[in-house]
Amino acid sequence: MRVITGKARGRKLREPAGMDIRPTTDQVKEAMFNICQFDLEGRRVLDLFGGTGQLGIEAASRGASEVTVVDQSREALALIRENVRRAGLSVQVRQSEALSFLASCGSYDLIFLDPPYDSELAKNALFRVKTFDKLTKGGIIICESRAETVLPELEAPYRKLREYRYGRVKLTTYTKDA
Numbered sequence: 252m253r254v255i256t257g258k259a260r261g262r263k264l265r266e267p268a269g270m271d272i273r274p275t276t277d278q279v280k281e282a283m284f285n286i287c288q289f290d291l292e293g294r295r296v297l298d299l300f301g302g303t304g305q306l307g308i309e310a311a312s313r314g315a316s317e318v319t320v321v322d323q324s325r326e327a328l329a330l331i332r333e334n335v336r337r338a339g340l341s342v343q344v345r346q347s348e349a350l351s352f353l354a355s356c357g358s359y360d361l362i363f364l365d366p367p368y369d370s371e372l373a374k375n376a377l378f379r380v381k382t383f384d385k386l387t388k389g390g391i392i393i394c395e396s397r398a399e400t401v402l403p404e405l406e407a408p409y410r411k412l413r414e415y416r417y418g419r420v421k422l423t424t425y426t427k428d429a
Contacts (some may be wrong), residue, residue, distance in 0.1 A: 252305055255281055257312030259338040263306055265330060272302040272327055275365060275395060279420050283393050284309060286415070286424060287361055290391055291315050294360035297385075299349050299376060304331030304342065304355055306363045311340040315361070319343040321352050328414040353379040360387050364394040377425070381409050 252264045266274060275283070283306070284291075292314040298307035301322035311318040320331055328346050335342045342361055345352065349372065362380060366372035373394050380386055386409070394402060398421045404411050405425060410423040423425055 252272045252303065253364065254305075254309055254338055255284065257305055257309070257314065259308065259312040259340055262338050263268065264303060264308065264334040264426070266339060266419050267303060267327075267330060272330070272342070273368070274303050274305060276417075276420070279395065279417050279422065280309060282415060282417060283363070283395075283422060284313065286393060286422065287391050288313075290361055294388050294427070295319075295358075295387075296361045296363070297356070297359040298363045298365075299319070299352070300364065300366040300372070301331050301344070302327055302365065303363075304334045306335055306365065307331075308340060310361065310363075311342050317343070319345060319356070321345045321347050323348045340402065340413075348408055350379050353385055358385050358387050358390075360390045361378050362386060362390070362392045364392060368397045373400070377403060377405060381405050386425075386427045388427055388429040390427055394423045394425070396421050396423065 296310040296315040298320040301320040307320035408428040416420040
């Protein structure tokens with residue numbers, strides 16, 4: 252695992268020891284950042300299910316002005332903090348249950364959702380983002396899931412944009428209309 256580009260380009264990040272955390276592959280991570288490449292500079296970014304912190308770290312490396320990485324696991328938080336240190340970037344790391352965090356945080360321009368695949372957390376997080384209105388106008392949500400997972404449509408002003416498939420992985424994008 253490494254930072255693909257930006258200020259911390261090429262920095263190696265520590266990978267998780269066990270199977271409780273499933274890091275996003277470099278191919279899928281590159282695809283995610285190709286989707287949002289023009290929407291990063293100076294933006295507020297939320298990596299809601301942090302795991303290793305690599306999505307938030309990549310966003311900070313590419314010029315996001317404020318990045319928050321959230322995870323509830325102490326082991327994951329230790330790994331995220333170590334990876335932030337290795338990258339030499341400024342990233343806020345918060346310990347919280349993801350859905351609870353959405354009830355009290357501000358709004359973001361870009362939200363990464365990469366929860367455990369075999370849970371309802373992706374759907375629940377999407378509904379919470381909409382319910383608490385956590386995406387700025389014109390912002391983007393990128394949600395990673397299994398290819399066969401069906402993610403919901405959201406009510407206006409939120410809407411599903413597109414789905415991208417990479418083998419067994421699917422990226423689903425949403426926006427909030429201006």
